[in-house]
Amino acid sequence: MVALLVGMCPGLDEGLLRSLRAADIRTVEDLVSSDIEDLAQKCSVSYKALFAVRRVLLAQHTAFPVSGADLYEELLSSTAILSTGNPSLDKLLDSGLYTGEITELTGGPGSGKSQVCFGVAVHIAYHLKQSVIYIDTTGGLTAGRLLQMLQTETNNRDEQMEALQRIHTFRLFDVCALLDCLYGLSGGGGGGLHMACVGGGSVKALIVDSVSAVIAPLLGGKQNEGMSLMRQVAAALKTMAKDFSVAVLVTNHVTRSGSGEAQPGLGVSWSHVPTTRILLERVESGASGRRSATLIKSSRQACLIKEDFDLQWWSRAEGGRGGGGGGETSGKRKLDETDP
Amino acid sequence: MKRPVSSLSLGSSLKGKLVRAGFQFTTDLQDLNPEHLSAEAGVSQQEALEALQAASSGHGVAPVTALELLQKEEEFRSIVTFCSQLDEALGGGVPVGKVTEICGAPGVGKTQLCLQLAVDVQVPAVFGGLGGQVLFVDTEGGFQVQRLVDLAGAAVRHCSLLAEDEEQRVAMTTFTVETILSNVFLVRCRDYVELLAELHLLADFLSNRPRLRLLVIDSVAFPFLRLHDDLSQRTRLLQGLGLRLIAAATGHNIAVVTTNHMTTRLHSSQAQLAPALGDVWGHAPSIRLLLRWEESRRLASIVKSPGHMDASVQYQITYQGFRDADQSERPPSKRPRSQTDQSASSRKNTGT
Numbered sequence: 001m002v003a004l005l006v007g008m009c010p011g012l013d014e015g016l017l018r019s020l021r022a023a024d025i026r027t028v029e030d031l032v033s034s035d036i037e038d039l040a041q042k043c044s045v046s047y048k049a050l051f052a053v054r055r056v057l058l059a060q061h062t063a064f065p066v067s068g069a070d071l072y073e074e075l076l077s078s079t080a081i082l083s084t085g086n087p088s089l090d091k092l093l094d095s096g097l098y099t100g101e102i103t104e105l106t107g108g109p110g111s112g113k114s115q116v117c118f119g120v121a122v123h124i125a126y127h128l129k130q131s132v133i134y135i136d137t138t139g140g141l142t143a144g145r146l147l148q149m150l151q152t153e154t155n156n157r158d159e160q161m162e163a164l165q166r167i168h169t170f171r172l173f174d175v176c177a178l179l180d181c182l183y184g185l186s187g188g189g190g191g192g193l194h195m196a197c198v199g200g201g202s203v204k205a206l207i208v209d210s211v212s213a214v215i216a217p218l219l220g221g222k223q224n225e226g227m228s229l230m231r232q233v234a235a236a237l238k239t240m241a242k243d244f245s246v247a248v249l250v251t252n253h254v255t256r257s258g259s260g261e262a263q264p265g266l267g268v269s270w271s272h273v274p275t276t277r278i279l280l281e282r283v284e285s286g287a288s289g290r291r292s293a294t295l296i297k298s299s300r301q302a303c304l305i306k307e308d309f310d311l312q313w314w315s316r317a318e319g320g321r322g323g324g325g326g327g328e329t330s331g332k333r334k335l336d337e338t339d340p
Numbered sequence: 341m342k343r344p345v346s347s348l349s350l351g352s353s354l355k356g357k358l359v360r361a362g363f364q365f366t367t368d369l370q371d372l373n374p375e376h377l378s379a380e381a382g383v384s385q386q387e388a389l390e391a392l393q394a395a396s397s398g399h400g401v402a403p404v405t406a407l408e409l410l411q412k413e414e415e416f417r418s419i420v421t422f423c424s425q426l427d428e429a430l431g432g433g434v435p436v437g438k439v440t441e442i443c444g445a446p447g448v449g450k451t452q453l454c455l456q457l458a459v460d461v462q463v464p465a466v467f468g469g470l471g472g473q474v475l476f477v478d479t480e481g482g483f484q485v486q487r488l489v490d491l492a493g494a495a496v497r498h499c500s501l502l503a504e505d506e507e508q509r510v511a512m513t514t515f516t517v518e519t520i521l522s523n524v525f526l527v528r529c530r531d532y533v534e535l536l537a538e539l540h541l542l543a544d545f546l547s548n549r550p551r552l553r554l555l556v557i558d559s560v561a562f563p564f565l566r567l568h569d570d571l572s573q574r575t576r577l578l579q580g581l582g583l584r585l586i587a588a589a590t591g592h593n594i595a596v597v598t599t600n601h602m603t604t605r606l607h608s609s610q611a612q613l614a615p616a617l618g619d620v621w622g623h624a625p626s627i628r629l630l631l632r633w634e635e636s637r638r639l640a641s642i643v644k645s646p647g648h649m650d651a652s653v654q655y656q657i658t659y660q661g662f663r664d665a666d667q668s669e670r671p672p673s674k675r676p677r678s679q680t681d682q683s684a685s686s687r688k689n690t691g692t
Contacts, residue, residue: 003362003380027362109622110644118646133403139438139586140626142647143410144431161407168403173587176349181401183343213623217579220572225352232347253623260606288650 002028002061009056011049019043028057075100078245082130082205085123088309089116092278092293094300097247099204102237102273104297106252106264107280112291112311113251114140116280117209119314120249122149126163130204135170135181137213149314168203175214175229182236186244203246208237210251212265219267227269234273250274264296275299283308342367348394357381358391366395413437417470419461419554419595421453422495423664425653426640430627433460435647436470436553436595439585439624443600443615444631448638449657450599451482453631454556456662457597459491461554462523464511467499472553473523475545479535479562483526492520494660525552532563532577539584546592555588559599561616575620582624598625637665 004027006017023042025031031039032054040047083096090096097103097120105113121132134141146167150160172178215233218226241248253265264270264277271277277297283290289312295305342365345358361381363369369377369392378388418433427433434440434457442450458476463469476483496517503509529535535557546552560581567574589596600621605614615622615630622628628644641652654665 002364003368005368108619110628114646134406137583138623138626139590140646141409143406143413145647146406147410148647164407164410165405167406169406169409170401170403171590172401173583173590177401179347183347187343210623213579213583216620217576217583219576221576228346232344235344236347254619256619 004028004031009053009060011053011056016043016045016049016053019045028061032058080204080245080247082120082124082128082247084116084120085127086116086119086309086313088307088313089278089293092295092301092305092307093276094298097205097249098275099245099247100241101275102241102248102250104250104252104264104274104277105280106254106277106296108254108262108282111280111282113280114138114209115145115311115314117207117249117251118145118149120205121167121207122146122153122163122314124205125166126150126153126159128204129166130202131166131168132205132207133168133170133185133203135172135178135206135208137172137178137208138210139171139173140209141169141171152314173214175218175233178208178214179229179232179236182233182240186236186240203244205247205249206237206240208248208250210253212251212253215266215270216253230266230270234270238273254279271297345369345391345395348391350391350394351387354383354387354391357383369395416593417468419457419470420463420468421662422456422460422498423640423653423655423662425664426655429642429648429651429653430645431648434595434597435627437589437593438626439582439589439596439598440627440629441598441600441615441625442629442631443602445602445613445633448631448633449655449662450631451480451558452487452657453662454558454597454599455483455488455491457554457595458488458524458556459495459520459661461595462515462520463495463499464508464515466508466511467502470553471551473525473549473551474554474556475525475527475552477527477529477535477538477555477557479529479557480559481528482558483528485521488521488524489517490659491661492517495520498660529563532567535560535563536577536581539581539588542584542588546588546594552592553594555585555594555596557585557596557598559601560621561599561601564617565601575618578617578621578624582621585624586626 004012004017004020004025006012006014020026020031020039020043023039025034025039036050036054037047039045040050043050078100080099081096082099083090084093093103105116107113117134121134124130124132143164146164147160150163154160170181172181211233215226215230218229220226237248237250240246252270254262255265257263262279262281264279274297276295276299279294279296281292281294283292289310290308291311292306292308295301295303297303344365345363345368346355348355348366358369358381363381372380372392374385374388374392377383377392378385381388383391416436418427418430418435420427420433421430442453444450454476458474461470461472461474463471465471496512496515499515500512503512527538529538542555564574564578567577585596585598588594601616602613603616604611606612615628622644625644626646627642627648630641630643632639632641637654638656639652640655642648642650656663656665
């Protein structure tokens with residue numbers, strides 16, 4: 001509902017506005033959907049003037065169709081595919097994270113969602129040399145772990161520091177702060193995003209870990225704002241992804257369905273928001289770092305394909321890759337064994 | 341990108357009135373003065389002012405690069421547990437700024453570890469500690485002052501043996517059993533309402549006491565175990581609680597330690613022990629330590645952590661507190677059995 005304001009179009013002056021208000025026409029929708037002859041008589045305004053105003057307002061507020069060919073051209077020129085750094089995950093995601101889309105990682109506690117987010121952030125910052133925005137709502141962001149992952153990529157301290165400077169972090173713990181942050185980043189024609197890419201490269205990825213931690217407490221019970229705020233967050237993320245060509249990666253928790261199966265949290269309303277969804281689970285047997293990823297929603301590949309991968313892939317030693325990511329423990333160094 | 345008015349942090353009735361009057365985006369609210377807005381939307385002057393302030397402010401905080409975060413992290417020490425193997429696995433000890441959960445069957449040593457941490461956080465900075473105070477929230481009644489005195493005495497003796505130079509000797513004068521006890525703030529919460537109320541007041545408490553470095557909640561499961569008739573309410577309360585603890589930990593740079601019980605979960609028709617309160621609570625702590633029995637040994641495992649590998653170490657609980665396991669294979673019955681050593685007497689009750 002768009003309010004009628006002075007100067008919105010030529011012909012809509014103070015006098016006309018006042019008489020329209022007196023006839024209880026406050027918004028563009030009211031004007032467009034009412035009978036012009038009737039209105040002209042009630043407000044004692046000329047029929048032609050009112051008709052002209054109505055035509056201009058309609059033209060201003062209509063959406064225009066785009067042909068499929070144009071859309072395809074635009075997509076080809078603006079979409080990029082960002083590899084996650086792990087070949088098994090890339091296979092599930094059809095070669096990586098697509099810009100302009102929201103990808104969701106879901107899993108129980110300790111299933112590796114934050115580790116995958118760290119790995120993706122480090123890969124994009126170091127290998128692709130693009131900036132990453134990381135919004136942390138769980139308090140699990142440990143810069144020491146990011147450094148550990150970088151140290152297995154390169155021994156050069158300057159390069160490590162440079163890559164770390166490309167990862168911009170926010171720590172927020174409630175949904176209003178999250179909305180402020182998202183709109184602040186996108187406001188002013190992407191002003192916030194441009195400010196964030198000082199270290200060279202533009203912002204290509206936005207990671208929110210996790211989106212369910214701030215929204216889930218608001219749903220249910222006698223609270224009626226929860227669904228609305230969830231939709232606001234979804235709209236903000238989608239518009240950012242589309243308008244600024246960034247790949248959005250979010251994490252979600254799981255709930256148990258009636259039969260004990262794990263399903264993604266936040267309900268059916270949220271399930272329409274991400275384009276691709278992956279469920280992470282611990283593999284009971286095998287080395288401690290092994291996880292299995294199942295594709296549960298995708299518009300490009302057959303669903304329910306499963307891949308096993310190793311969380312230690314992002315901290316493997318250079319020459320120590322066994323088949324499918326390997327279970328090398330030598331590649332991962334503990335936090336207290338950093339290089340002098 | 342225009343920001344819709346319904347995403348601002350205002351009351352829902354105020355937002356409804358603004359939207360019905362045609363103000364859909366915050367850009368519509370710019371350049372309006374409060375009188376004009378209150379006349380247009382039919383809201384009071386006060387509400388109009390509030391709405392205009394919310395629309396023009398609120399662009400979020402500035403981002404912190406990962407490099408700056410790394411530098412800040414390196415400044416903060418961890419709280420040692422006095423079990424050197426566990427400290428090594430944790431990269432120094434229980435980290436500050438994160439929520440750590442200790443889960444385990446009854447009698448395995450969760451309260452003992454909490455008491456040990458309450459003493460260890462007060463170790464003076466010259467010895468590598470934090471020299472901080474601790475808030476101990478007890479929901480089960482497991483806090484025993486006499487045991488804390490024993491642990492404090494052992495820690496003081498340990499540090500006075502280590503004191504080498506003048507600075508450390510001066511620090512030892514302020515590190516005595518009396519001062520240790522005076523730096524522990526004990527709160528007894530009998531049910532979940534009192535626990536939530538206490539955490540509501542936490543922010544004020546923390547700002548009045550800048551030296552506070554540790555918050556222990558022993559245990560977080562006990563008050564919520566009785567809420568089984570309204571599980572959705574319990575879920576919401578737990579999620580809100582988790583978020584508040586994480587915000588306190590990161591905002592005030594304190595270490596938050598919670599303890600949890602174990603419950604049985606059916607997994608492919610096999611009964612397994614899993615931490616209580618479900619997956620909902622499982623997402624709240626960043627680090628999870630599982631204490632368990634294996635035959636006659638006590639093991640501590642890191643089962644969830646963003647920065648450490650999964651590891652299992654052996655520990656034992658002695659008269660002096662939480663310590664490394666003895667390397668020799670002495671049977672545990674050789675431990676000195678004093679009346680304050682509750683772990684030895686409750687050891688017989690555990691079955692896992």
